Amino acid sequence: MNIAVNARFLIKDKLEGIGWFTNETLKRITKNNPQHTFYFFFDRKFDDSFIFSDNIIPVVINPPARHPLLWYVWFEYMVPYYLKKHKCDYFISQDGYLSLKTKIPTHLTIHDLAFEHFDDHVSKLTNKYYKHFTPLYAEKASRIATVSNFSASDISEKYGINSEKIDVIPNGFNNRFKPVEKIKQKEIQDRVADGCPYFLFAGTIQPRKNLENLLKAYEHFRENNDSNIKLLVAGRKGWKYQEAIDIYESMKFKNDVIFLGHLTLDKLVDVMGAATALFYISLFEGFGIPILESFASGVPVVTSDRSSMPEVGGDAAIIVDPYNIESIADSMKKIAVDNKFVEELVSKGIERVKMFSWDITADKLWESVSLSMAKDVLPLQEKLIKAP
DSSP states (O other): OEEEEEOTTOOTTOOOHHHHHHHHHHHHHHHHOTTSEEEEEESSOOOGGGOOSTTEEEEEOSSOOOSHHHHHHIIIIIHHHHHHHTTOSEEEEOSSOOOTTOOSOEEEEOOOOHHHHOTTSSOHHHHHHHHHHHHHHHHHOSEEEESSHHHHHHHHHHHTOOGGGEEEOOOOOOTTOOOOOHHHHHHHHHHHSTTOOEEEEESOBSGGGTHHHHHHHHHHHHHHSOOOOEEEEESOBOTTOHHHHHHHHTOTTGGGEEEEESOOHHHHHHHHHTOSEEEEOOSOOSOOHHHHHHHHTTOOEEEESSTTHHHHHGGGSEEEOTTOHHHHHHHHHHHHHOHHHHHHHHHHHHHHGGGOOHHHHHHHHHHHHHHHHHHHTHHHHHHHHHOO
């Protein structure tokens, strides 16, 4: 069978949430299914590292689709043309977009509906595009995958999609994340935090990630506690980052807040492994891969009581109200002074993360795709074979 794949998010050294999901699942699916030919549709020059196996044929489709107008052109005009050109039987799209102008059955992954809950966290044009097209995409999709029970319910309730059409397929995490020995932790702290322990924020700097309230909580913690723990921010600047920067500039302890920018995987593994705790207090997440990465690193997690995060963190994380500055600061103090509590959290996290892996994710995703193909593709092929 010829299977086309939306590979737009496979960009070397720039993999984030959707990119990692796409990379890790396709790497396994293509290698495990040599009987199929996979056409990877890129929207720009690709890196050879993403051609995981001999049964992948890369196709570059212009224009680069990084703007609502170009999204429309790419998916509604270019993708249907190339699906027909390469005689594709099925289309897999893992970034929430599909083509409305093709009759080719499509498996769609919708990671979350954050834009439905926080419409000021993306540009007005982007939000308008999402709100118009995502319900249409969900309706047209042959089958939908999403990464948490929360997101599955959200999609079903908001768009009236039958829950039986949606498969919950949790994210995995990179096996490079492991506990770091004390000696190496000190070396990393010397390199990135002036030799001090540190709390870690990992994610794009944008309103939904809630760095603003984390900065306020950190200031409150430092003002009320004798501590040398710093705050490290690992992530690129995204949409509407200026408010976080303004808060940072006004801080009394701003010299103890260190912005690292976007980190490569190698550097993130080190920085995560030497952290005192990860603070992942987003206002909304479809999943939250850094929670798993922190668990695997033997690092305690403080996360939000919103959307999917309690589902992912379970009883292995400290759950806080992301709007409550004092509650966030209290969790900082608890971690800073209560070693026994921290040891218990770490133990629970290491145990909980065993429930997740990219192998499990890829297997479940392929089961979902196979179910859809059996229903929507094979009967049509059999009908064509039997036709006189």
